Amino acid sequence: MHAPAGPADADRAFARLQLIRSPRIGPVTYRQLIARFGDARAALDALPQLALRGGGGAPAKLAQPDAIRRELAAAAKLGARHVFLDDADYPRLLAELENAPAAMLVRGDLSLTARSCVAMVGARNASAAACRFARQIAQGLAQEGVTVVSGLARGIDTSAHLGSIDGGTVGVIASGIDIAFPPENRELQERVASEGLLIAEQPPGTEPLARHFPSRNRIIAGLALGTVVVEAAPRSGSLITARIAGEAGRDVMAVPGSPLDPRAQGCNLLIREGATLIQSVEDIVEAIRPIDTRAMRAPISSYTVEPAAEPGAAERRAIESLLGPVPVPVDELIRQAALPSATVQLMLLELELSGRLERHAGGRVSLI
Template structure:
């Protein structure tokens, strides 16, 4: 019943990731969130309708589109509690608790770079995006974008052979725009289509900015090729900065309106990019860590060389601990600890567990 419960939870109107996580932390498992007494849901900030929905069985909430998703051999789900939930995405302020997948699930944990830009791109901009995506893909990065017209589509096309990830603002069973249906099919052959929206969710303007936080959240950085003032690509770049990711921009003609976005980003501190090597050199050690960490659990005799990581490692168990417990044992603030936990998780030494907790991974025998 678990998958049905996950889908049902995503169907409750207005129940966003933060309250979904609060429910999981309260009840420990998604199945237990349903058919509970109303009293157990107090103090979670839920609306009356949401509490009423949680009194039902998951089967009473699911739609025909949900049933088709569950029965299809070509669809998949990535849950917050799954070991392969993308570690970078897990650390944004409001990560989705459920991802709907079509294509190659292994794409979830590749080192990604987002390439975004204008829907009304120039011929030069499209050629530039495609060339950068091809070169960066061949260097080992998976290219992430939003399957929109213009720069997004060019980025996906450039990375079709190396693998690309398309994050949708619609349900993963609907392709928007429809003109990209064939491109979407090609993406699933080597890459992955992702959405946080339930099946049969059509295009609505408010969903695309939310989609953008996932594009940046999955990625080590965001490269903006062409963007006018007010472009959604600038929203993605801003979100990347808030999430602690790198932002890159390709400059253009001072006479082109589509250069204004990249030029503003460069003035505000984004890295000016002229070649794929500029991106790779800036990503530096984190890129190398992610590439090597498709790994494996640590060797039995592993000990962190960094003294602070060693302190965190010594404070942890193979049973999950909350960050507050780890911080208390180590004498660190939660802010200090968060960056350390992310780094150790990326190296494959720790695993994120349900309820926002962490545990050691068992050593390889």
């Protein structure tokens, strides 16, 4: 049971949520601001000046306090709570991702994420045989004490939740925590929230949009030691989840299928590219057990940022001249500019807050 928040905790939660919901504050920016200024209130106070230094024509806008109060009240009414990136009970494996969600709404037992977790994903139009196999594998994993993470979609996701719900399942959705999608999974989503754990990154009342699903997928992959793909087409969201898992250094596993079935092509492709071939629960357990979560990096609360001196005009021109519409790795900017990392990161932060910089996957940035 989560302890009730006192006034100081409530004020801190309000400031963090206001920072997260403010325009141009993404997960990477939030992490840098908290690390640089120590807390959300100090970061909020610094935003206008940072944006002006980045060349913004107007001061940075902050999320309206009334909107934050409405979100907090809606969460409480729904029986949900916010978990922030710098909270002690934020899922440790997820915090490893550079773009880990700065805040999530949760309903249910968050301690399920502290166990060994495996993500199971696959086709929405999966075959009956694949759904049955996914359900059996999920049930076997739950019996082994492994938490099964999936996305509450049709097909493989639904089967994974049904198989593991009695032993430990986590559902991650692309909508607000009060919206069920697909609608026929409303009852299952409620069961996951009451018997397992339900996670949403979007504010309550948010309908699922196409751009929300890749964000949802990174949470699924980030929570887990490994991702199992049961059936998937070559260009599917399931393969995006597998790619994110691989980039994060997690195990990628796939169930082979007939080359005559288009729904198996994605899995067979993953295996050809080096994914672990899965035929049983034992195969999955063997793949994830060697990973010791105690070796993972410390949570954000212990991060520090190297102090950065105020960049001069020449330094600003040097960085801006290296930027363009084509995304470039930040490490490459630092190397070519021959400037301290902290100085480059500060200038990129200012440009982003002024609305002139866009961040991309893989630690890349470009000018807008």
